[in-house]
Amino acid sequence: MTVKAADDVGGTDAVDQRRDQMLVAAGQLIAERGFSETRISDVARRAGASPALVIYYFGTKDSLLTEALRYSEEKFYTACATMLAQTAALRDRLEMLARLTCAPDGDDEIAGAWGLWFDLWAQAFRHPGVAKDRIELERRWRRTITDVVIEGVRKGEIGKIDADEFAVTWAVLLDGLSIQVALKDEMVDPERAIAIAMGFAESSLGLPPKRRRRQRPAGVST
Protein backbone atom coordinates (compact mmCIF):
# COMPACT_ATOMS: atom_id res chain seq x y z
CA MET A 1 0.00 0.00 0.00
CA THR A 2 1.57 3.20 1.11
CA VAL A 3 5.16 3.13 0.18
CA LYS A 4 6.81 4.19 3.29
CA ALA A 5 8.67 7.46 3.14
CA ALA A 6 12.06 6.48 1.92
CA ASP A 7 14.18 8.94 3.76
CA ASP A 8 15.73 6.30 5.90
CA VAL A 9 19.20 6.79 4.55
CA GLY A 10 20.98 3.98 6.28
CA GLY A 11 19.88 1.33 3.85
CA THR A 12 16.83 -0.28 2.40
CA ASP A 13 13.91 -0.14 4.70
CA ALA A 14 13.37 -3.23 6.70
CA VAL A 15 9.97 -3.22 5.12
CA ASP A 16 11.27 -3.34 1.59
CA GLN A 17 13.66 -6.02 2.62
CA ARG A 18 10.80 -8.04 3.95
CA ARG A 19 8.93 -7.60 0.74
CA ASP A 20 11.88 -8.72 -1.30
CA GLN A 21 12.37 -11.76 0.85
CA MET A 22 8.81 -12.75 0.17
CA LEU A 23 9.12 -12.07 -3.52
CA VAL A 24 12.28 -14.13 -3.75
CA ALA A 25 10.75 -16.94 -1.75
CA ALA A 26 7.67 -16.88 -3.92
CA GLY A 27 9.78 -16.96 -7.05
CA GLN A 28 11.70 -19.97 -5.85
CA LEU A 29 8.56 -21.79 -4.86
CA ILE A 30 6.85 -21.09 -8.15
CA ALA A 31 9.88 -22.39 -10.01
CA GLU A 32 9.95 -25.51 -7.89
CA ARG A 33 6.32 -26.44 -7.56
CA GLY A 34 4.50 -24.33 -10.06
CA PHE A 35 2.31 -21.31 -9.79
CA SER A 36 -0.83 -22.87 -8.46
CA GLU A 37 0.87 -25.39 -6.25
CA THR A 38 2.47 -22.61 -4.29
CA ARG A 39 0.74 -21.87 -1.00
CA ILE A 40 1.06 -18.63 0.81
CA SER A 41 2.03 -20.57 3.91
CA ASP A 42 4.99 -21.98 1.99
CA VAL A 43 6.08 -18.55 0.96
CA ALA A 44 5.64 -17.31 4.49
CA ARG A 45 7.68 -20.13 5.97
CA ARG A 46 10.52 -19.66 3.55
CA ALA A 47 10.52 -15.93 4.10
CA GLY A 48 10.43 -16.40 7.84
CA ALA A 49 7.08 -14.76 8.36
CA SER A 50 3.54 -15.65 9.08
CA PRO A 51 0.99 -16.27 6.36
CA ALA A 52 -1.03 -13.37 7.65
CA LEU A 53 1.90 -11.05 7.10
CA VAL A 54 2.21 -12.11 3.52
CA ILE A 55 -1.39 -11.19 2.97
CA TYR A 56 -0.78 -7.98 4.86
CA TYR A 57 1.88 -7.06 2.32
CA PHE A 58 0.33 -8.28 -0.88
CA GLY A 59 -3.35 -8.33 -0.18
CA THR A 60 -4.02 -11.42 -2.17
CA LYS A 61 -2.23 -14.56 -3.19
CA ASP A 62 -2.64 -13.82 -6.82
CA SER A 63 -1.00 -10.45 -6.68
CA LEU A 64 1.85 -11.90 -4.66
CA LEU A 65 2.56 -14.52 -7.26
CA THR A 66 2.12 -12.16 -10.15
CA GLU A 67 4.51 -9.70 -8.61
CA ALA A 68 6.94 -12.47 -7.89
CA LEU A 69 6.88 -13.47 -11.53
CA ARG A 70 7.61 -9.90 -12.56
CA TYR A 71 10.29 -9.53 -9.95
CA SER A 72 12.15 -12.65 -10.97
CA GLU A 73 12.10 -11.98 -14.67
CA GLU A 74 13.18 -8.46 -13.99
CA LYS A 75 16.12 -9.78 -12.09
CA PHE A 76 17.07 -12.10 -14.90
CA TYR A 77 17.19 -9.34 -17.44
CA THR A 78 19.08 -7.14 -15.08
CA ALA A 79 21.67 -9.86 -14.67
CA CYS A 80 21.93 -10.08 -18.43
CA ALA A 81 22.52 -6.38 -18.77
CA THR A 82 25.16 -6.46 -16.08
CA MET A 83 27.09 -9.30 -17.64
CA LEU A 84 26.80 -7.73 -21.04
CA ALA A 85 28.44 -4.61 -19.75
CA GLN A 86 31.53 -6.62 -18.89
CA THR A 87 32.06 -8.07 -22.33
CA ALA A 88 32.96 -6.41 -25.56
CA ALA A 89 33.28 -8.84 -28.44
CA LEU A 90 30.09 -9.53 -30.34
CA ARG A 91 30.64 -13.24 -30.35
CA ASP A 92 31.29 -13.41 -26.65
CA ARG A 93 28.27 -11.31 -25.89
CA LEU A 94 25.98 -13.48 -27.92
CA GLU A 95 27.39 -16.60 -26.38
CA MET A 96 26.85 -15.08 -23.00
CA LEU A 97 23.21 -14.51 -23.75
CA ALA A 98 22.84 -18.02 -25.06
CA ARG A 99 24.60 -19.43 -22.06
CA LEU A 100 22.47 -17.45 -19.68
CA THR A 101 19.33 -18.70 -21.36
CA CYS A 102 20.38 -22.30 -21.58
CA ALA A 103 22.39 -22.20 -18.39
CA PRO A 104 23.25 -25.64 -17.06
CA ASP A 105 21.31 -24.74 -13.98
CA GLY A 106 23.31 -24.93 -10.81
CA ASP A 107 24.26 -21.41 -9.99
CA ASP A 108 22.44 -18.77 -8.11
CA GLU A 109 19.01 -17.41 -8.39
CA ILE A 110 18.97 -17.11 -12.13
CA ALA A 111 18.81 -20.78 -12.86
CA GLY A 112 15.68 -22.61 -12.03
CA ALA A 113 14.08 -19.71 -13.80
CA TRP A 114 12.97 -22.31 -16.26
CA GLY A 115 10.16 -23.39 -14.06
CA LEU A 116 9.24 -19.77 -13.86
CA TRP A 117 9.10 -19.41 -17.60
CA PHE A 118 6.74 -22.28 -18.01
CA ASP A 119 4.42 -20.77 -15.51
CA LEU A 120 4.86 -17.30 -16.92
CA TRP A 121 3.78 -18.56 -20.30
CA ALA A 122 0.88 -20.49 -18.92
CA GLN A 123 -0.30 -17.50 -16.94
CA ALA A 124 0.22 -15.09 -19.80
CA PHE A 125 -1.78 -17.36 -22.04
CA ARG A 126 -4.81 -17.02 -19.84
CA HIS A 127 -4.51 -13.75 -17.99
CA PRO A 128 -4.33 -10.52 -19.96
CA GLY A 129 -2.54 -8.69 -17.21
CA VAL A 130 0.33 -11.13 -17.16
CA ALA A 131 0.30 -11.16 -20.95
CA LYS A 132 0.98 -7.43 -20.99
CA ASP A 133 3.96 -7.86 -18.74
CA ARG A 134 5.34 -10.64 -20.83
CA ILE A 135 5.08 -8.59 -23.99
CA GLU A 136 7.04 -5.86 -22.31
CA LEU A 137 9.67 -8.31 -21.13
CA GLU A 138 9.97 -9.84 -24.57
CA ARG A 139 10.33 -6.41 -26.10
CA ARG A 140 13.17 -5.57 -23.79
CA TRP A 141 14.83 -8.91 -24.42
CA ARG A 142 14.72 -8.38 -28.16
CA ARG A 143 16.05 -4.91 -27.80
CA THR A 144 18.95 -6.30 -25.81
CA ILE A 145 19.79 -8.62 -28.67
CA THR A 146 19.27 -5.92 -31.24
CA ASP A 147 21.57 -3.56 -29.41
CA VAL A 148 24.28 -6.15 -29.16
CA VAL A 149 24.10 -6.81 -32.87
CA ILE A 150 24.00 -3.16 -33.82
CA GLU A 151 27.00 -2.51 -31.65
CA GLY A 152 28.77 -5.30 -33.48
CA VAL A 153 27.94 -3.74 -36.80
CA ARG A 154 29.04 -0.35 -35.63
CA LYS A 155 32.38 -1.70 -34.59
CA GLY A 156 32.77 -3.43 -37.91
CA GLU A 157 32.75 -6.96 -36.52
CA ILE A 158 30.08 -7.93 -38.98
CA GLY A 159 28.44 -6.40 -41.99
CA LYS A 160 25.23 -4.45 -41.98
CA ILE A 161 22.21 -6.53 -41.25
CA ASP A 162 18.58 -6.37 -40.21
CA ALA A 163 19.14 -6.58 -36.49
CA ASP A 164 15.46 -6.63 -35.57
CA GLU A 165 14.74 -9.55 -37.82
CA PHE A 166 17.64 -11.43 -36.32
CA ALA A 167 16.59 -10.60 -32.78
CA VAL A 168 13.10 -11.94 -33.27
CA THR A 169 14.26 -15.19 -34.75
CA TRP A 170 17.13 -15.75 -32.41
CA ALA A 171 15.00 -15.02 -29.37
CA VAL A 172 12.49 -17.55 -30.56
CA LEU A 173 15.21 -20.09 -31.11
CA LEU A 174 16.57 -19.53 -27.63
CA ASP A 175 13.12 -20.04 -26.17
CA GLY A 176 12.82 -23.35 -27.91
CA LEU A 177 16.27 -24.42 -26.86
CA SER A 178 15.72 -23.47 -23.26
CA ILE A 179 12.63 -25.65 -23.17
CA GLN A 180 14.52 -28.69 -24.27
CA VAL A 181 17.34 -28.03 -21.89
CA ALA A 182 14.98 -27.40 -19.02
CA LEU A 183 13.18 -30.62 -19.81
CA LYS A 184 16.47 -32.47 -19.99
CA ASP A 185 15.82 -33.61 -23.51
CA GLU A 186 17.89 -36.54 -24.69
CA MET A 187 19.02 -34.77 -27.83
CA VAL A 188 19.58 -31.25 -26.58
CA ASP A 189 21.91 -30.79 -23.67
CA PRO A 190 23.13 -27.32 -22.66
CA GLU A 191 26.27 -27.50 -24.75
CA ARG A 192 24.48 -28.54 -27.86
CA ALA A 193 21.84 -25.92 -27.30
CA ILE A 194 24.50 -23.25 -27.18
CA ALA A 195 26.17 -24.72 -30.23
CA ILE A 196 22.91 -24.56 -32.13
CA ALA A 197 22.25 -21.02 -31.05
CA MET A 198 25.73 -19.90 -32.00
CA GLY A 199 25.65 -21.80 -35.24
CA PHE A 200 22.52 -19.98 -36.22
CA ALA A 201 23.94 -16.65 -35.18
CA GLU A 202 27.08 -17.26 -37.17
CA SER A 203 25.33 -18.09 -40.36
CA SER A 204 22.72 -15.38 -39.96
CA LEU A 205 25.10 -12.62 -39.09
CA GLY A 206 28.07 -13.76 -41.07
CA LEU A 207 30.00 -14.11 -37.88
CA PRO A 208 33.21 -16.08 -38.24
CA PRO A 209 32.88 -19.41 -36.44
CA LYS A 210 34.67 -19.82 -33.21
CA ARG A 211 36.66 -22.89 -33.94
CA ARG A 212 36.83 -25.79 -36.27
CA ARG A 213 33.78 -27.71 -35.34
CA ARG A 214 32.63 -30.54 -37.49
CA GLN A 215 29.27 -28.91 -37.66
CA ARG A 216 28.74 -27.61 -41.13
CA PRO A 217 26.83 -24.39 -41.31
CA ALA A 218 24.06 -24.86 -43.78
CA GLY A 219 22.67 -22.24 -46.04
CA VAL A 220 24.48 -18.95 -45.83
CA SER A 221 28.01 -19.48 -46.94
CA THR A 222 30.64 -18.34 -44.54
Place this chain on the structure above:
Amino acid sequence: MTVKAADDVGGTDAVDQRRDQMLVAAGQLIAERGFSETRISDVARRAGASPALVIYYFGTKDSLLTEALRYSEEKFYTACATMLAQTAALRDRLEMLARLTCAPDGDDEIAGAWGLWFDLWAQAFRHPGVAKDRIELERRWRRTITDVVIEGVRKGEIGKIDADEFAVTWAVLLDGLSIQVALKDEMVDPERAIAIAMGFAESSLGLPPKRRRRQRPAGVST
Protein backbone atom coordinates in the same frame (compact mmCIF):
# COMPACT_ATOMS: atom_id res chain seq x y z
CA MET B 1 -27.47 -37.48 -19.87
CA THR B 2 -28.92 -39.97 -22.27
CA VAL B 3 -25.99 -39.81 -24.56
CA LYS B 4 -25.63 -43.42 -25.28
CA ALA B 5 -27.20 -44.18 -28.60
CA ALA B 6 -25.16 -46.64 -30.53
CA ASP B 7 -24.02 -49.79 -28.91
CA ASP B 8 -23.98 -52.29 -31.72
CA VAL B 9 -20.33 -52.95 -32.34
CA GLY B 10 -19.14 -55.36 -29.75
CA GLY B 11 -15.54 -54.15 -29.67
CA THR B 12 -15.49 -50.61 -28.35
CA ASP B 13 -18.60 -50.27 -26.35
CA ALA B 14 -20.30 -47.34 -24.78
CA VAL B 15 -17.83 -47.54 -21.97
CA ASP B 16 -14.87 -46.63 -24.12
CA GLN B 17 -16.95 -43.90 -25.64
CA ARG B 18 -17.63 -42.54 -22.22
CA ARG B 19 -13.97 -42.60 -21.41
CA ASP B 20 -13.13 -40.71 -24.55
CA GLN B 21 -15.75 -38.11 -23.80
CA MET B 22 -14.16 -37.50 -20.47
CA LEU B 23 -10.69 -37.39 -21.93
CA VAL B 24 -11.75 -34.90 -24.56
CA ALA B 25 -13.56 -32.78 -22.03
CA ALA B 26 -10.56 -32.82 -19.75
CA GLY B 27 -8.28 -31.86 -22.60
CA GLN B 28 -10.44 -28.89 -23.48
CA LEU B 29 -10.67 -27.75 -19.90
CA ILE B 30 -6.95 -28.02 -19.36
CA ALA B 31 -6.32 -25.98 -22.47
CA GLU B 32 -8.79 -23.35 -21.35
CA ARG B 33 -8.12 -23.02 -17.67
CA GLY B 34 -4.90 -24.82 -17.05
CA PHE B 35 -4.05 -28.12 -15.51
CA SER B 36 -4.55 -27.33 -11.89
CA GLU B 37 -7.53 -25.06 -12.37
CA THR B 38 -9.45 -27.92 -13.86
CA ARG B 39 -11.91 -29.49 -11.45
CA ILE B 40 -13.21 -32.95 -11.87
CA SER B 41 -16.70 -31.57 -11.50
CA ASP B 42 -16.04 -29.42 -14.56
CA VAL B 43 -14.91 -32.39 -16.54
CA ALA B 44 -17.90 -34.35 -15.33
CA ARG B 45 -20.33 -31.64 -16.29
CA ARG B 46 -18.89 -31.24 -19.75
CA ALA B 47 -18.87 -34.96 -20.30
CA GLY B 48 -22.40 -35.26 -19.01
CA ALA B 49 -21.56 -37.38 -16.03
CA SER B 50 -21.24 -37.14 -12.32
CA PRO B 51 -17.95 -36.37 -10.59
CA ALA B 52 -18.13 -39.73 -8.94
CA LEU B 53 -18.22 -41.42 -12.29
CA VAL B 54 -15.09 -39.68 -13.41
CA ILE B 55 -13.32 -41.02 -10.38
CA TYR B 56 -14.91 -44.37 -11.05
CA TYR B 57 -13.19 -44.43 -14.42
CA PHE B 58 -9.85 -42.87 -13.65
CA GLY B 59 -9.35 -43.49 -10.00
CA THR B 60 -7.82 -40.14 -9.31
CA LYS B 61 -7.91 -36.65 -10.65
CA ASP B 62 -4.26 -36.67 -11.43
CA SER B 63 -4.37 -39.75 -13.57
CA LEU B 64 -7.34 -38.35 -15.42
CA LEU B 65 -5.51 -35.18 -16.30
CA THR B 66 -2.31 -36.99 -17.15
CA GLU B 67 -4.14 -39.34 -19.45
CA ALA B 68 -5.96 -36.44 -21.00
CA LEU B 69 -2.66 -34.77 -21.78
CA ARG B 70 -1.37 -37.92 -23.41
CA TYR B 71 -4.59 -38.43 -25.29
CA SER B 72 -4.64 -34.94 -26.74
CA GLU B 73 -1.04 -34.85 -27.82
CA GLU B 74 -1.45 -38.26 -29.34
CA LYS B 75 -4.33 -36.92 -31.36
CA PHE B 76 -2.29 -33.98 -32.56
CA TYR B 77 0.51 -36.14 -33.90
CA THR B 78 -1.97 -38.46 -35.48
CA ALA B 79 -3.52 -35.53 -37.27
CA CYS B 80 -0.07 -34.54 -38.50
CA ALA B 81 0.62 -37.98 -39.86
CA THR B 82 -2.72 -38.05 -41.61
CA MET B 83 -2.23 -34.72 -43.32
CA LEU B 84 1.30 -35.61 -44.24
CA ALA B 85 0.05 -38.65 -46.06
CA GLN B 86 -1.97 -36.43 -48.36
CA THR B 87 0.91 -34.27 -49.50
CA ALA B 88 3.93 -35.13 -51.55
CA ALA B 89 6.21 -32.17 -52.15
CA LEU B 90 8.85 -31.58 -49.52
CA ARG B 91 8.16 -27.90 -49.31
CA ASP B 92 4.44 -28.36 -48.92
CA ARG B 93 4.91 -30.98 -46.27
CA LEU B 94 7.21 -28.81 -44.23
CA GLU B 95 4.89 -25.88 -44.54
CA MET B 96 2.05 -28.07 -43.43
CA LEU B 97 3.94 -29.01 -40.30
CA ALA B 98 4.77 -25.40 -39.61
CA ARG B 99 1.21 -24.36 -40.20
CA LEU B 100 -0.12 -27.06 -37.96
CA THR B 101 2.21 -25.97 -35.20
CA CYS B 102 1.58 -22.28 -35.54
CA ALA B 103 -2.02 -22.70 -36.61
CA PRO B 104 -4.00 -19.50 -36.33
CA ASP B 105 -6.18 -21.30 -33.89
CA GLY B 106 -9.80 -21.39 -34.88
CA ASP B 107 -10.49 -24.87 -36.05
CA ASP B 108 -11.46 -27.93 -34.22
CA GLU B 109 -9.75 -29.84 -31.52
CA ILE B 110 -6.21 -29.36 -32.66
CA ALA B 111 -6.04 -25.67 -31.98
CA GLY B 112 -6.13 -24.51 -28.44
CA ALA B 113 -3.57 -27.21 -28.00
CA TRP B 114 -1.27 -24.37 -27.09
CA GLY B 115 -2.67 -24.16 -23.66
CA LEU B 116 -2.07 -27.86 -23.45
CA TRP B 117 1.57 -27.48 -24.38
CA PHE B 118 2.26 -24.96 -21.74
CA ASP B 119 0.80 -27.25 -19.16
CA LEU B 120 2.49 -30.28 -20.63
CA TRP B 121 5.84 -28.56 -20.27
CA ALA B 122 5.12 -27.37 -16.79
CA GLN B 123 4.05 -30.84 -15.73
CA ALA B 124 6.93 -32.53 -17.47
CA PHE B 125 9.33 -30.19 -15.75
CA ARG B 126 8.19 -31.38 -12.36
CA HIS B 127 6.84 -34.87 -12.78
CA PRO B 128 9.11 -37.60 -14.09
CA GLY B 129 6.24 -39.66 -15.39
CA VAL B 130 4.99 -36.89 -17.62
CA ALA B 131 8.55 -36.13 -18.60
CA LYS B 132 8.96 -39.65 -19.97
CA ASP B 133 5.87 -39.23 -22.09
CA ARG B 134 7.02 -35.92 -23.41
CA ILE B 135 10.38 -37.34 -24.44
CA GLU B 136 8.60 -40.03 -26.36
CA LEU B 137 6.35 -37.50 -28.03
CA GLU B 138 9.28 -35.31 -28.95
CA ARG B 139 11.12 -38.28 -30.36
CA ARG B 140 8.22 -39.13 -32.58
CA TRP B 141 7.85 -35.54 -33.66
CA ARG B 142 11.48 -35.33 -34.67
CA ARG B 143 11.26 -38.59 -36.50
CA THR B 144 8.33 -37.20 -38.44
CA ILE B 145 10.44 -34.26 -39.55
CA THR B 146 13.42 -36.47 -40.26
CA ASP B 147 11.35 -38.79 -42.40
CA VAL B 148 9.94 -35.93 -44.39
CA VAL B 149 13.41 -34.59 -45.08
CA ILE B 150 14.86 -37.97 -45.94
CA GLU B 151 12.02 -38.58 -48.32
CA GLY B 152 12.80 -35.27 -49.95
CA VAL B 153 16.43 -36.25 -50.35
CA ARG B 154 15.49 -39.62 -51.73
CA LYS B 155 13.31 -38.04 -54.35
CA GLY B 156 16.07 -35.67 -55.28
CA GLU B 157 14.28 -32.52 -54.20
CA ILE B 158 17.25 -31.47 -52.14
CA GLY B 159 20.81 -32.62 -51.71
CA LYS B 160 22.02 -34.97 -49.05
CA ILE B 161 21.95 -33.52 -45.58
CA ASP B 162 22.03 -34.40 -41.91
CA ALA B 163 18.32 -34.82 -41.41
CA ASP B 164 18.54 -35.47 -37.68
CA GLU B 165 20.47 -32.31 -37.06
CA PHE B 166 17.91 -30.36 -39.00
CA ALA B 167 15.00 -32.02 -37.24
CA VAL B 168 16.29 -31.12 -33.82
CA THR B 169 16.89 -27.51 -34.68
CA TRP B 170 13.74 -27.01 -36.65
CA ALA B 171 11.60 -28.61 -33.97
CA VAL B 172 13.11 -26.28 -31.43
CA LEU B 173 12.45 -23.31 -33.66
CA LEU B 174 8.85 -24.34 -34.12
CA ASP B 175 8.42 -24.62 -30.37
CA GLY B 176 9.67 -21.11 -29.91
CA LEU B 177 7.49 -19.78 -32.66
CA SER B 178 4.41 -21.48 -31.36
CA ILE B 179 4.92 -19.83 -28.02
CA GLN B 180 4.95 -16.38 -29.52
CA VAL B 181 1.95 -17.10 -31.66
CA ALA B 182 0.03 -18.61 -28.79
CA LEU B 183 0.84 -15.59 -26.69
CA LYS B 184 -0.23 -13.28 -29.48
CA ASP B 185 3.12 -11.59 -29.60
CA GLU B 186 3.22 -8.22 -31.29
CA MET B 187 6.11 -9.16 -33.53
CA VAL B 188 5.28 -12.74 -34.42
CA ASP B 189 1.89 -13.42 -35.91
CA PRO B 190 1.08 -16.79 -37.46
CA GLU B 191 2.10 -15.78 -40.95
CA ARG B 192 5.42 -14.40 -39.90
CA ALA B 193 6.05 -17.44 -37.76
CA ILE B 194 5.53 -19.67 -40.75
CA ALA B 195 7.70 -17.42 -42.86
CA ILE B 196 10.50 -17.67 -40.32
CA ALA B 197 10.19 -21.42 -40.09
CA MET B 198 10.21 -21.82 -43.84
CA GLY B 199 13.03 -19.38 -44.26
CA PHE B 200 15.16 -21.38 -41.92
CA ALA B 201 14.23 -24.60 -43.64
CA GLU B 202 15.11 -23.18 -47.01
CA SER B 203 18.55 -22.03 -46.02
CA SER B 204 19.31 -25.12 -43.97
CA LEU B 205 18.17 -27.62 -46.53
CA GLY B 206 19.03 -25.72 -49.64
CA LEU B 207 15.39 -25.75 -50.54
CA PRO B 208 14.47 -23.41 -53.35
CA PRO B 209 12.44 -20.52 -51.96
CA LYS B 210 8.78 -20.40 -52.54
CA ARG B 211 7.57 -19.42 -55.93
CA ARG B 212 7.20 -15.68 -55.87
CA ARG B 213 3.64 -15.29 -54.95
CA ARG B 214 2.94 -11.68 -54.50
CA GLN B 215 0.41 -10.80 -51.94
CA ARG B 216 -2.65 -12.41 -53.28
CA PRO B 217 -6.02 -11.58 -51.68
CA ALA B 218 -6.20 -14.75 -49.72
CA GLY B 219 -8.82 -16.71 -51.50
CA VAL B 220 -11.15 -19.15 -49.90
CA SER B 221 -8.97 -21.81 -51.36
CA THR B 222 -9.31 -24.14 -48.41
Place this chain on the structure above:
DNA sequence: TCCTCTTGACTGACTGTTCAGTCTAGGTAG
Protein backbone atom coordinates in the same frame (compact mmCIF):
# COMPACT_ATOMS: atom_id res chain seq x y z
C1' DT C 1 -1.44 7.92 22.37
C1' DC C 2 -1.06 6.66 17.54
C1' DC C 3 0.74 4.17 13.88
C1' DT C 4 3.03 0.33 11.62
C1' DC C 5 4.28 -4.25 11.68
C1' DT C 6 3.30 -8.76 13.26
C1' DT C 7 0.95 -12.82 14.76
C1' DG C 8 -2.01 -16.99 16.23
C1' DA C 9 -6.39 -18.48 15.97
C1' DC C 10 -10.29 -18.88 13.12
C1' DT C 11 -13.47 -19.53 9.39
C1' DG C 12 -15.90 -20.09 5.22
C1' DA C 13 -15.64 -22.01 0.96
C1' DC C 14 -14.09 -25.34 -2.00
C1' DT C 15 -13.12 -29.92 -3.76
C1' DG C 16 -11.16 -34.71 -4.28
C1' DT C 17 -12.66 -38.91 -2.85
C1' DT C 18 -15.63 -42.40 -0.58
C1' DC C 19 -19.75 -44.84 0.17
C1' DA C 20 -24.04 -46.94 0.14
C1' DG C 21 -27.09 -47.80 -2.67
C1' DT C 22 -30.08 -47.36 -7.50
C1' DC C 23 -30.80 -48.58 -12.14
C1' DT C 24 -30.29 -51.26 -16.36
C1' DA C 25 -29.04 -55.08 -19.35
C1' DG C 26 -28.26 -59.62 -19.91
C1' DG C 27 -28.18 -64.29 -18.45
C1' DT C 28 -30.51 -68.32 -16.65
C1' DA C 29 -33.64 -71.34 -14.34
C1' DG C 30 -38.34 -72.76 -14.14
Place this chain on the structure above:
DNA sequence: CTACCTAGACTGAACAGTCAGTCAAGAGGA
Protein backbone atom coordinates in the same frame (compact mmCIF):
# COMPACT_ATOMS: atom_id res chain seq x y z
C1' DC D 1 -42.53 -66.13 -21.45
C1' DT D 2 -41.76 -64.92 -16.65
C1' DA D 3 -39.17 -64.34 -12.55
C1' DC D 4 -35.11 -64.07 -10.44
C1' DC D 5 -30.37 -62.84 -10.19
C1' DT D 6 -25.91 -60.80 -10.89
C1' DA D 7 -22.47 -57.47 -12.51
C1' DG D 8 -21.27 -53.37 -13.76
C1' DA D 9 -22.47 -48.49 -14.77
C1' DC D 10 -23.84 -44.76 -12.35
C1' DT D 11 -25.26 -41.27 -8.68
C1' DG D 12 -26.39 -38.04 -4.57
C1' DA D 13 -24.87 -37.08 -0.36
C1' DA D 14 -21.61 -36.82 2.89
C1' DC D 15 -16.71 -36.70 4.56
C1' DA D 16 -12.28 -34.90 5.34
C1' DG D 17 -8.75 -32.08 4.30
C1' DT D 18 -6.89 -27.86 2.50
C1' DC D 19 -6.19 -23.10 2.17
C1' DA D 20 -6.93 -18.09 1.20
C1' DG D 21 -8.21 -14.54 3.69
C1' DT D 22 -10.12 -12.17 8.35
C1' DC D 23 -9.73 -10.45 12.87
C1' DA D 24 -8.60 -8.90 17.25
C1' DA D 25 -4.89 -8.17 19.77
C1' DG D 26 0.17 -7.42 20.94
C1' DA D 27 4.85 -5.24 20.38
C1' DG D 28 7.49 -1.45 19.79
C1' DG D 29 8.93 2.87 18.11
C1' DA D 30 7.89 8.12 17.56
